[in-house]
Amino acid sequence: MNEDGKDRAARSSLEALPQSVVGAAPFADRVRAPLWLLVLVTLSGTMAMHIFVPALPVAGSALHASPASMQQTITLYVVGLAVGQLIYGPISDAWGRRPALLMGLGLYLGAGLLALFAPSLEWLLAARLLQALGGAAGITLGRAIVRDTSTPARMTKDLALLNLLTLVGPGLSPIIGSYLAEHFGWRAIYVFLVCMGCAMVICSYKLLPETSKQRSPLAVAGIASDYRRLLGNPVFVGFMLGGSCSTTALYPYLATVPYIVHEQLGYPISQVGWFAAVTIVGASVGTLITRRLTGSVKPEIFLYAGAALSCSMAVLLLLVYQWGALNATALVLISFTMTMGAGLASPAALSRSLSSAPGLVGSAAGFYGFGQMAMGAIGTKLVGYGDDPTVACAVTQIAITALALASYRFAQRRSPV
Template sequence: MKKSIQAPPASGPFSPSVRAPLWLLVLVTLSGTMAMHIFMPALPLAGADLRASPAGMQQTITLYVVGLAFGQLIYGPVSDTIGRKPTLLVGLGLYLVSSVFALFAPTLEWLLAARLAQALGGAAGITLGRSIVRDISTPERATKDLALLNLLTLVGPGLSPILGSFLAGQFGWRSIYVFLVGIAAVMVLCAWRLLPETNQNRSALAFGKIAKDYGRLTANRRFVGFMLGGACSSTALYPYLATAPYIVHGQLNLPISQIGWFAAVTIVGASLGSSLTRRLVGRLQTELFLYMGVCLSLSMAVLFLIVQTMGWLNVPLLIALTFTLTMGAGMASPAALSRSLSVAPGLTGSAAGLYGFGQMAAGAVGTRLVGYGSDPAIACALVQIFLTLAGLAAFRMATRGPAAAPA
């Protein structure tokens, strides 16, 4: 992928004559979500090697989600102050060092600490990849390019378990961290040599100002609506990923080795939805993609509940339902992300960080809620209905009435 994002010759918040390699922004965005799920298939192997219980190993996922959520709150305002490039290099460096520590972890406690640090570093790529796009693009162009970056946060959880299963099965669980160390080293080198500074409107760092900036964002009805709506709609697939092993293997009696391919269905659906948004955003109002996407996902979640309750669920229906639901997520989430970052032009980094925090928080809530109930498929459908209804209500809050003045 040799495409670069080039800023238009416009004035204002954009950086003219600055290029950022799109493939590099894709890579750093992918790294954060990929490392979150690539380790999941290797939990039993690592647990046996480290003499850790299943509950203890599950904490490696929980702490990663926590670190990814809170890390995104930090990088946004810091990059607004010292610049995108140095902030990204610090985050990627932390990601690299912590991946090395995880590779050689002798105990569960060591691995938990490394995973938390790895998540704090990986959060930089998600937050700053989006901020850099927004720095150097017009709003319309930003929606198209953010759709590609946002796609990575959707498909990462679907693609990563397949790769993790292969690496762990063929070479052992530590091979996963060999792979992540290699990816991290490439990102640090390329970001250092190829990435320009895109933030031309830096301000002094002050903790009081950071708190005030987040306060301004959370007080902005439109930002909160787009952020919550995007977070809920884009993470509606997380409950499915958490319950897929029990549905595919436990209910449909398919081999465990096929679970990863059912997760891969989400990649295709999200890719198609995101591609539709990228292709049509200049012809239709952006808000239309919000409602089309979330309503499509909601209808599939309701249909999923009906099918499971009636005892009709089978492989073709499960594939069709999850494909269409994630296509709706792929349509809505890039439009929501673009709109949320456009609400407050002077707070792009903080807005990107808070948006990412909302995504991870919604994902954590969704994966936690599906643990309740005796039927995994029904629990999955109910949580998806809850998330998509919440997303629809949030989009309605953001788009009703006249646009608010910029924060």
């Protein structure tokens, strides 16, 4: 059966079900949101993190902050993304996707202005946290809108395409960040982000339709009940935890790459962005493979192969470094292959987790994003305890990717499909 036939079959079968079971608007009533706009708002949240990574040593010198203190600008940003996604999911289920997104983008823009004029590390940390809380709206609601507007037969492919396209921006952002920091100073990065925030607010206000046809009351008790239901769903928990670990396995590397490349390998700070961008390119390649093979390969193949590949590359990084053979070529190849594994597994994990929670798509998308950022925060925090950046990075990645494998196995054994 071709793809159109699958869509018609899925439409016929789901239209026969009650709306509460389907958990989304009927196919005939679904509206379309511009994919490029979903890409823009989704990448905005993580771009503000990736673009600042190469500037950590430069900004640290300007603000008289230690490397460990500057790494907290990444950790706090990840924490903000995690907490924010817990908030926007239920809000969007109650108010609609459009108003929740506009509220988040406005906060993102305002926090970018605060960071631009930050006179101290403490000011910058507070601004980064607020910016992350705003950027979380784009990550959560971009996925929820795709789920609102895609048929079941196309959901994994659409999510994979969104994931692929949103990785292109963060893949280029470390390069942009390196250039801006070296030639114009680290504050130029926030000029760029403020301009981007303005563009998102204007385009979303003018072009984004409301895609959610269902509403649920916004009450603390109801939100807590929804999250209890999600936590009580072992299939969702397994795929969510596994996907969170797979996606954020690159975060320990991004937090340590300025010090590995600049201090341990001796390359200039302007080269850091290229080493960071390699990871995003690897994840993009993995996501593209998943998108092309979806429908002909079972989802669990992507899950297990991707997590196993990432784990084996983390082990290889540790071994190569201990042998004294780590150089630029080895670092690029290992990090590229490791994050390609993340790209293979992440779209399938996201699709399976959202599909396992009908009627709670917004909350499930928010919880999934919370899991991703929570694991990223844990990873970036753990690498700060190590005296050797490469060893700390590799050991942390081994633990995270091994947990991903175990989580996929847990969810698969309990999945009815």
